[in-house]
Amino acid sequence: MKKSLIFGFGRAGRGLHLHCLRKLHTDQRHSGLFDTKVGVVDPYASHIQEPSLAFFRNVKDVEGFAPEDTVVHICTSPELHAETLRQAAEYGYTNFMIEKPLASTLAELEMIQQLERQYGLDVLVVANWLSSSLTGKIREIVRSNRYGQLTLIVAEQDKARLTRTLSNMSHDSALDVEIPHLAALALSLGGVKADVVQASVTDMHVEGAVVPNLGTAHISLLHAGGLTSRLNSNLASPVRKRTIRLYFANHQVVGYYPCAQDDSYSWLQIYDKDGVLIEQQVMYDDPLSAMFVEYYRYFDGLCAKPESDLAFNAQVVATLCEAKMKCGLMLSKEEQGLYASAGLHYETVKTG
Structure with a gap:
């Protein structure tokens, strides 16, 4: 205890x-x-x-x-x-x-x-999506190979974060808010060896105010096995959602994660090649609590080490930093090397 x-x-x-x-x-x-x-x-x-x-x-x-x-x-x-x-x-x-x-x-x-x-x-x-009941079901489907090879993952997390953004400018970009959750999920399901092939951010616009780089964020990953992941987040969306779509040769698996603390259920839907819903499950899902239980059990020596350790998250951070470099929010490794050779250190690029 x-x-x-x-x-x-x-x-x-x-x-x-x-x-x-x-x-x-x-x-x-x-x-x-x-x-x-x-x-x-x-x-x-x-x-x-x-x-x-x-x-x-x-x-x-x-x-x-x-x-x-x-x-x-x-x-x-x-x-x-x-x-x-x-x-x-x-x-x-x-x-x-x-x-x-x-x-x-x-x-x-x-x-x-x-x-x-x-x-x-x-x-x-903290990587509560990895402890989700829904993610557990999705892992079972991917590992079973029942629908063949997984070719594409699309994960999205949208919400209206206008008030918090305007009152607290602690984040430099939308890549620091919800995208880390999505990146951890994609690397867990698709493999940690992945290259960022495209990344972008947009500004948030609120009643004439412009908050640089805190509107939307997007990352496209190419995993070592050929799988592609697309991660999208909109912090100025009127609609709140946390979804994942997995595309197989002839099937699509869609998951809806809980969106708020007031309800703890997820949906899993499976569609055939014609887009016909062939299976649906609704399951209790409290990812944060499940994660806390798993982590405390580990610290008490009662279970194996959870996936979201330092080594795994080093890959998550490297992925996010690569995305920031592609967006011009962080100096490239080559540019950092030039600063280092001059006795200077300047890694992030501040805007706004």
Whole structure:
């Protein structure tokens, strides 16, 4: 049984991680897995009145959360992941759940990899789509080869993110918001060896305001076996959806993931070559909770290591960075080399 220590108490820390932990604390099926003691490390959250939480301004003030009994949830912004990881590691913490994306640049990724080696860290990254019941069903279909070879994956995640974008400019582009989830899903189903063949972003337009690069995002991947993946996200969409379509020689498999916290069901539909629906399943699906259970079971030594570890997410980050380079949002490796030879470091390109 592990305690939980959340670093960063914004949208991810408070709205997702704490919410999910509290839900699991009341689930009798997992009563021996989660200690109800939860701590928060955030210098800007000490004013919050939550009697069930222990607040600390920084890691050196933490008491009652022994490293061997604690899972650290890093919910800061991506550019702070490496530094937050370093601070916690220096105080003996080794079990980590890090919000996606693991890193926003290759330099940050390298720092995290160095910390893992230096301190012997065990790092898992949030990738709740991989723990989805729907994804499990899709994996079974792909591995069974019942419909022949998979040739194309199209994954989409759209929503209206206008208010949050206008009030918080912490993301540089739409490639940092929902696309990391889609990239992890595509690399899991199609294989981690994949090249970015095309990528693009567009601006968000809201009542005369223009937010650069935070409207839509698209990535096309070519996997080692010839499979193609197309990942699309629209953060200025009036319609919320999370879907995946898998194209086989004579069949199409369509999945609809839960779109919000207020409903936990997914749909799986299978169509024949004529577009006729031949099978439909509706299943309970709470991916985030399932992921938390899987990760905590692993940290307790009760199951094998989940797929979304540091090695897997290094491939996800590399894919996202390659896409950013193609969009002109990040210097190419050759350009970075020129800066490095001049004694300078400049990886990302800021716009707007």
